Amino acid sequence: MKSVLFSAPLGLAFTLGAVSTSHAVEVMRWERLPLAVPLIVGQERVVFVERNVRVGVPAKLGDRLRVQSAAGTVYLRANEPIEPTRLQLQDATTGELILLDIVAEASKSGQSTLEPIRIAEQHASQQAAGVGSSSNGQQPALPAPQTPLPVVLTRYAAQNLYAPLRTVERLPGVRRVNLPPDLSLDLLLPSLPVYAKALSAWRLDDYWVTAIRLTNQATRTVNLDPRLLQGDFATATFQHHNLGPKGSALDTTVLYLSTRGHGIAQSLLPTISPVDATLNLTHTSELTAPMEAPDEE
Structure with missing residues (x-):
């Protein structure tokens, strides 16, 4: 009986100790600044994203670092000391980057095991801090009006084309869509001497946005006016308001067109094939044949 009573408290104490240790997690907030992640050689460190x-690892590391990623969790294990090196975690859906600066050192005597890391989003930290509530008795501020989806999509497309990847804002639900390989934009701005080529397109809910490169084909400056666009579009945004003369550094810009319910291909004016009017006429020989004189009574 004594052995049974004695072993039960030990088992309980061991279980409680294991639970308290397993719940020790270091929280890091991603605010577009690289996060320092120290490693110990031979120990695996878990990062909850x-x-x-997708994890981008410099080729110079080779087998010195083992990296595994599964279900939003990244596992890092250094096999030997590693100098300060930057890893890139890229969101497979939005393309947003999270930067980790790792450094691996040999284990020291008496050094404790490094705890797992949980990366918290900036907006999540603001919610945890109680944004919208007031501790001084004042009424909380009213939420800002929701930004229209075409505006959000246009801003996202512009950031993907012009801004560094690490600064691209996360946009849940957005996805890149394929463009038709035979898409012609000849009738998009027929009154202007510009060449238009579709670069990329994204979709969010019921809206599409297409980024189109415009290049001036004239030796004069061309002013861009959305009223000259031919098609059915929700919004149109030019990166610049005019194009410099052909061959100059300012002869190219990007146009962002948003459409609703379908992509840009269904929003363009239909192409009309040239008609040969002679196909509907009588044969030439019949036209030139002499007319017979009417019979005389």
């Missing part, structure tokens, strides 16, 4: 990510 809570989104599907």
